Amino acid sequence: MGRKSNQQFVQIPLAKLKERIKQLCGIYGIRYVETEEANTSCASYLDGDSLPKYGEKPDGWKASGKRIKRGLYRSKDGSLINSDLNGSSNILRKVARNLGIDLSRLGRRCLTSVRRIRLWATKSNLTLKNARAFTPGS
Structure with a gap:
């Protein structure tokens, strides 16, 4: 971008947000x-890699997969998945126990393409889904 454009950026107060x-x-x-x-x-x-906390990475820890290019991650068995979805799934895995979320429905197919996955089903979610299925033009 350039020096002049960079000077126009404004810092976001993350603590306030x-x-x-x-x-x-x-x-x-x-x-x-x-x-x-x-x-x-x-x-x-x-692959179920361990997720050490910040600053507590054990000696010799290495991830089994690798980010091969922007937006693409290769797992140990060679499966290609979206790297953003891999990272967000790992974040979700870090807090899933505290929130009581079952991650059994989150598998390989869910991580290959970006889609909204409902990990919990409520009556309003199911009603909304059925209403969208029967609207003309969708």
């Missing part, structure tokens, strides 16, 4: 969980 999100979650009854995301993009979700 986090605090506001925390407030809104409290108002709407959503549980707010903040976690660190160390080693989530290099570790393979499909």
